[in-house]
Amino acid sequence: MMMTSLLDAxxxxxHSEQLxxxxxxxxxxxxxxxGLKEEKAWLDTAMARVAAAREGVxxxxxxxxxxxxxxxxxxxxARTLQGAAxxxxxxLHAGITFAAGGRAPILEALYGKLKMPVLRRCDREDFEKxxxxxxxxxxxxxxxxxxxxxxxxxxxxxxxxLQQAFATWRGIFSNEVLSDQQAQALRDELDAVxxxxxxxxxxxxxxxxxxxxxxxxxxxxxxxxxxxxxxSKAAEAQDESSMLDEDPVDPxxxxxEELAELSAPAEAAAPAEVIEDEKPRRARKQxxxxx
Numbered sequence: 001m002m003m004t005s006l007l008d009a010x011x012x013x014x015h016s017e018q019l020x021x022x023x024x025x026x027x028x029x030x031x032x033x034x035g036l037k038e039e040k041a042w043l044d045t046a047m048a049r050v051a052a053a054r055e056g057v058x059x060x061x062x063x064x065x066x067x068x069x070x071x072x073x074x075x076x077x078a079r080t081l082q083g084a085a086x087x088x089x090x091x092l093h094a095g096i097t098f099a100a101g102g103r104a105p106i107l108e109a110l111y112g113k114l115k116m117p118v119l120r121r122c123d124r125e126d127f128e129k130x131x132x133x134x135x136x137x138x139x140x141x142x143x144x145x146x147x148x149x150x151x152x153x154x155x156x157x158x159x160x161x162l163q164q165a166f167a168t169w170r171g172i173f174s175n176e177v178l179s180d181q182q183a184q185a186l187r188d189e190l191d192a193v194x195x196x197x198x199x200x201x202x203x204x205x206x207x208x209x210x211x212x213x214x215x216x217x218x219x220x221x222x223x224x225x226x227x228x229x230x231x232s233k234a235a236e237a238q239d240e241s242s243m244l245d246e247d248p249v250d251p252x253x254x255x256x257e258e259l260a261e262l263s264a265p266a267e268a269a270a271p272a273e274v275i276e277d278e279k280p281r282r283a284r285k286q287x288x289x290x291x
Contacts, residue, residue, distance in 0.1 A: 006069050006187060008228075009194035013061055014077075015228035016054055016197045023047040023208060026222045030211070042211040046204035053200040057193060062171045064190045066178055074172060081169040082127055086119045088162040089134070095155035106146045110137050124173070131166050138163075201228075 027043050030036065062081070065074045096107055119130060137143060138159075146152055147159065178186070205224060212219035219225070 006064075006067065006190060007073070009190045010061065010064065010070060010073060011228045012194040012197055012201070013057065013190065015226075016050060016057075016201050017061075019201055019204060019224070020047065020050045020054060022223050023050060023204065026208065026212065026218065026224060029218055029222075030215070033215070036211075036214065039211040039214065042207045046207035046211070049200045049207075050197075050204045053197050059168055059171065060190065060193060062168055064186050065172055066174060066176065067183055067186055069187075078124065078169065078172050081165070081172060083120055085127075085131070085162070085165040085169050086116055088158070088165040089114075089119070090116060092155060092158045092162050095158040096152065099152050099154050106143065106152075109140075109142060110134070127169075131169075135163075135166065 023043065023046055027040075027047055030040055030043055061077065064070055065077060093107065093111060096104060096110075100106065119127065122130070147155070205227070208222070208224040209219065212222065212224065
């Protein structure tokens with residue numbers, strides 16, 4: 001039996017990815033605090049639980065967006081993936097700066113006067129142009145020679161992550177048509193993964209809240225209390241709200257049609273006929289009285 005909807009399943013898997021990042025960030029912040037041994041252990045358990053449940057997820061969220069039921073999510077997720085790709089570009093910059101210094105010639109060769117905020121806001125066509133240009137710079141003989149040097153070996157993982165981020169972002173725009181069998185297989189995979197993630201994510205949120213309760217500000221800023229969207233329930237609530245917002249109909253109040261009928265002027269011909277009929281009667285009465 002599937003979840004309430006594929007949209008809910010997608011949001012559950014997407015939320016697990018965000019949750020893991022938030023747990024990692026909160027763990028790093030909590031590690032800077034003195035004491036809180038048990039709280040740190042709870043947070044480590046929460047992070048390990050979500051990470052284990054997410055094993056094998058891979059690029060599932062990108063692949064399932066080829067399903068017609070999830071087409072409405074494609075643009076929003078593409079923007080999310082674009083942001084992730086920009087993050088990867090920034091991480092590579094930070095890695096090179098750490099390894100070779102802020103004035104390393106390789107930084108100028110790759111980044112020049114590149115503005116990261118602009119990359120986050122630009123449209124698909126402009127971001128694709130950036131990706132193509134950046135990949136050309138990475139593939140120059142100079143860049144290959146520098147990355148092969150032992151001094152920059154530490155940035156190899158960041159470089160691989162950047163290349164994967166570009167490929168993942170592009171993958172969301174695939175126009176390949178799915179067969180019925182392929183589409184059903186994707187639906188089943190998404191549903192199974194979402195069901196597998198529900199309980200560990202719920203437990204992780206509870207553990208994280210318990211661990212960060214002594215540090216209210218860190219808990220509020222971490223976003224760990226947020227739950228995945230439930231689109232179907234939101235739609236039902238909206239429908240119920242719209243029904244409750246409607247004023248009840250009072251049967252004693254005339255409808256618009258009835259009001260129009262009541263306010264319509266009476267026909268002039270009817271009174272005229274009555275008056276004409278009355279004149280002869282009055283004349284006959286007068287004549288009989290004179291006689």
